[in-house]
Amino acid sequence: MSNGTPLPTHKDKPLFTPGPLTTSLPVKLAMLHDAGSWHWEFNAKVLAIRDKLLALAGVSRAGGFDSILLQGSGTFGVESVFQSCVPGNGKVAVLSNGAYGERMVLMLQRARIDHVVLRTAENIPNDPAALDALLAADPAVTHVAAVHCETTTGIINPIEALGRVARTHRRTYIVDAMSSFGAYPIDFAAGAIDYLISSANKCIEGVPGFCFVICRRAVLDATAGWARSLSLDLLDQLKGFEKNGQFRYTPPTHSVLAFERALVELDMEGGIAGRAARYQDNHRTLVAAMKRIGLLGYLPDGVQGHIITSFIYPRHPKFDWTEFYRRVAEKGFLLYPGKISQADTFRVGNIGRLFPSDMKAVVNAIAEALQEMGVTSTE
Amino acid sequence: MSNGTPLPTHKDKPLFTPGPLTTSLPVKLAMLHDAGSWHWEFNAKVLAIRDKLLALAGVSRAGGFDSILLQGSGTFGVESVFQSCVPGNGKVAVLSNGAYGERMVLMLQRARIDHVVLRTAENIPNDPAALDALLAADPAVTHVAAVHCETTTGIINPIEALGRVARTHRRTYIVDAMSSFGAYPIDFAAGAIDYLISSANKCIEGVPGFCFVICRRAVLDATAGWARSLSLDLLDQLKGFEKNGQFRYTPPTHSVLAFERALVELDMEGGIAGRAARYQDNHRTLVAAMKRIGLLGYLPDGVQGHIITSFIYPRHPKFDWTEFYRRVAEKGFLLYPGKISQADTFRVGNIGRLFPSDMKAVVNAIAEALQEMGVTSTE
Numbered sequence: 001m002s003n004g005t006p007l008p009t010h011k012d013k014p015l016f017t018p019g020p021l022t023t024s025l026p027v028k029l030a031m032l033h034d035a036g037s038w039h040w041e042f043n044a045k046v047l048a049i050r051d052k053l054l055a056l057a058g059v060s061r062a063g064g065f066d067s068i069l070l071q072g073s074g075t076f077g078v079e080s081v082f083q084s085c086v087p088g089n090g091k092v093a094v095l096s097n098g099a100y101g102e103r104m105v106l107m108l109q110r111a112r113i114d115h116v117v118l119r120t121a122e123n124i125p126n127d128p129a130a131l132d133a134l135l136a137a138d139p140a141v142t143h144v145a146a147v148h149c150e151t152t153t154g155i156i157n158p159i160e161a162l163g164r165v166a167r168t169h170r171r172t173y174i175v176d177a178m179s180s181f182g183a184y185p186i187d188f189a190a191g192a193i194d195y196l197i198s199s200a201n202k203c204i205e206g207v208p209g210f211c212f213v214i215c216r217r218a219v220l221d222a223t224a225g226w227a228r229s230l231s232l233d234l235l236d237q238l239k240g241f242e243k244n245g246q247f248r249y250t251p252p253t254h255s256v257l258a259f260e261r262a263l264v265e266l267d268m269e270g271g272i273a274g275r276a277a278r279y280q281d282n283h284r285t286l287v288a289a290m291k292r293i294g295l296l297g298y299l300p301d302g303v304q305g306h307i308i309t310s311f312i313y314p315r316h317p318k319f320d321w322t323e324f325y326r327r328v329a330e331k332g333f334l335l336y337p338g339k340i341s342q343a344d345t346f347r348v349g350n351i352g353r354l355f356p357s358d359m360k361a362v363v364n365a366i367a368e369a370l371q372e373m374g375v376t377s378t379e
Numbered sequence: 380m381s382n383g384t385p386l387p388t389h390k391d392k393p394l395f396t397p398g399p400l401t402t403s404l405p406v407k408l409a410m411l412h413d414a415g416s417w418h419w420e421f422n423a424k425v426l427a428i429r430d431k432l433l434a435l436a437g438v439s440r441a442g443g444f445d446s447i448l449l450q451g452s453g454t455f456g457v458e459s460v461f462q463s464c465v466p467g468n469g470k471v472a473v474l475s476n477g478a479y480g481e482r483m484v485l486m487l488q489r490a491r492i493d494h495v496v497l498r499t500a501e502n503i504p505n506d507p508a509a510l511d512a513l514l515a516a517d518p519a520v521t522h523v524a525a526v527h528c529e530t531t532t533g534i535i536n537p538i539e540a541l542g543r544v545a546r547t548h549r550r551t552y553i554v555d556a557m558s559s560f561g562a563y564p565i566d567f568a569a570g571a572i573d574y575l576i577s578s579a580n581k582c583i584e585g586v587p588g589f590c591f592v593i594c595r596r597a598v599l600d601a602t603a604g605w606a607r608s609l610s611l612d613l614l615d616q617l618k619g620f621e622k623n624g625q626f627r628y629t630p631p632t633h634s635v636l637a638f639e640r641a642l643v644e645l646d647m648e649g650g651i652a653g654r655a656a657r658y659q660d661n662h663r664t665l666v667a668a669m670k671r672i673g674l675l676g677y678l679p680d681g682v683q684g685h686i687i688t689s690f691i692y693p694r695h696p697k698f699d700w701t702e703f704y705r706r707v708a709e710k711g712f713l714l715y716p717g718k719i720s721q722a723d724t725f726r727v728g729n730i731g732r733l734f735p736s737d738m739k740a741v742v743n744a745i746a747e748a749l750q751e752m753g754v755t756s757t758e
Contacts, residue, residue: 019633028410032410034400034402038396038713071455072451074628111608112607148720208633209587228491231486232610249451250580251401252588252631334418346401346732
């Protein structure tokens with residue numbers, strides 16, 4: 001075992017991934033405190049964070065919404081909604097065009113919750129008309145679940161159109177906005193969203209440790225007694241905050257302090273619009289530079305979001321992903337492998353504390369790596 | 380909302396709690412890095428941590444054990460064992476003498492797992508003879524679950540004697556060693572322990588964000604297909620580490636880096652024996668100083684451990700816990716309320732980066748607060 005991570009005398013490799021992300025130094029410095037999870041000072045911060053998340057979502061307690069922080073990764077948050085907010089005789093319709101939709105299916109299988117899956121190809125957005133037909137045909141479906149930005153490819157799904165369909169059929173609507181919340185405007189009213197799940201270490205640019213759920217209070221209140229898990233019991237978690245301001249179980253205090261700072265930096269950047277503008281700039285810069293070295297995106301322009309961008313492997317016998325990844329890493333940049341079954345791709349994240357100059361730098365490293373590997377022509 | 384937590388120009392209040400704890404500055408400084416959770420550098424650290432936990436437990440992979448890190452608080456770890464390692468027709472015997480035993484009961488209720496509870500009073504250790512009689516009488520019981528240090532009071536339960544009973548009856552044995560692992564020697568062989576759960580931010584003195592389970596591999600392997608939850612699927616989590624070295628879902632990378640450093644500091648202190656010696660010293664210093672100001676421990680000496688110490692409220696009409704807590708906090712020390720239903724107590728944690736001088740200082744603050752409140756005679 002090494003002597004522990006050294007002090008940051010070296011520069012960390014920037015992370016071109018969908019999270020954990022590169023965060024700002026002030027966000028990390030906020031973690032140099034040990035907060036008492038029972039103490040009023042910390043509880044006041046937790047409440048301020050919950051309030052701020054509601055404001056970012058454009059909703060309010062008076063308007064019937066609330067926000068809940070939950071320990072664990074974003075997956076724990078999505079599963080908490082299924083484990084505690086779907087009744088024993090419930091049935092979930094999952095819209096899937098990638099790994100995160102399929103992960104929802106796995107969760108429902110483990111929890112023995114009845115479900116049906118509406119799949120489209122990984123480069124085709126979810127289909128609201130197909131959902132409409134399904135809900136008309138299957139009155140047993142109680143809940144609809146969709147992924148906003150399917151990080152598998154970076155495709156953006158039409159969550160508002162899906163929500164209108166769910167509302168028409170009076171079904172509860174769950175949105176996994178893990179990698180989009182904070183960098184895409186999301187209209188809860190227009191989208192008829194009942195539960196939205198995101199995570200501390202995505203577009204808010206905090207560090208990992210917890211996730212959060214923004215939900216319609218009346219819908220959550222109706223779930224009393226449904227929970228199949230204690231740790232993942234969302235209503236109980238909210239009631240804990242309301243009772244004494246505390247997480248029911250030990251919170252990741254340092255991650256919470258980092259998130260408080262990350263929310264300040266989001267405001268400093270101009271909120272969701274400002275952050276979206278930088279990520280769009282990153283994405284455009286990336287795509288243009290990659291195109292110049294002959295690497296093309298996987299998704300059609302109209303559905304490719306500005307969160308993470310998928311590129312098709314160079315068609316060249318000397319291209320090998322593992323060697324390519326290693327070479328680019330040794331140059332100081334961490335890429336992300338593809339997760340797609342239908343195409344050979346790799347991904348470059350545009351989110352986190354990255355700027356257009358970082359996008360140009362990573363493409364330069366990619367070009368160098370390809371040249372070293374003898375992958376010279378990449379049409 | 381404030382401008383975010385300031386840089387640590389002020390001293391954090393030391394935490395006399397059972398966690399999160401006061402940690403060392405180097406442990407916190409280790410968090411000033413953004414690690415890629417997919418990258419080989421981070422994965423090598425995760426493996427080294429898993430190896431080190433096995434070594435601390437005195438077990439090995441060759442000897443049939445393995446260690447698993449899981450996102451979330453310690454409660455998530457205990458629940459992961461119930462949710463994924465108890466079959467549908469399983470039945471758990473829970474030994475309870477406090478809030479953490481009762482929390483296990485809540486978990487089993489939520490998961491609709493059959494169970495039976497063997498309770499003793501909060502100042503009486505679990506009773507191995509009663510467990511023996513229960514297991515002899517009820518062949519339906521498949522699992523036995525106990526809490527080593529019941530943090531409700533700080534009582535130490537006889538986990539080895541309980542384990543011998545479980546082994547005699549060939550039942551699977553689960554130990555919640557949340558607040559003891561790292562500061563009490565635990566003999567897996569003598570105690571016939573199948574699953575032991577602890578957390579990053581207890582006696583190893585890391586920061587919160589994840590927990591860990593050390594388990595007998597053959598017992599875990601037999602659980603395939605039993606999991607009721609995806610996030611809390613322990614066997615799947617282990618298989619994820621084995622497949623590619625990674626957490627299945629986003630890990631709290633900064634907490635993991637802090638834990639790596641915390642393990643180094645545990646070694647520097649002389650391992651479990653050295654850490655236990657300091658905590659014992661803290662506990663002795665605390666009890667002696669409290670006795671001098673007339674405050675007495677709740678537990679009999681023989682069963683009071685050195686992790687956290689319960690004290691009986693002063694018998695005085697002017698004593699009020701809330702005011703007392705506030706006054707001591709304003710003097711710069713954070714106490715912990717009691718969790719006991721059977722007696723009015725408060726608790727002082729001996730664990731974390733605290734030394735006998737801190738214990739003397741907190742008692743001085745307590746004495747001042749009582750004097751200010753007019754709680755002058757505390758017989």
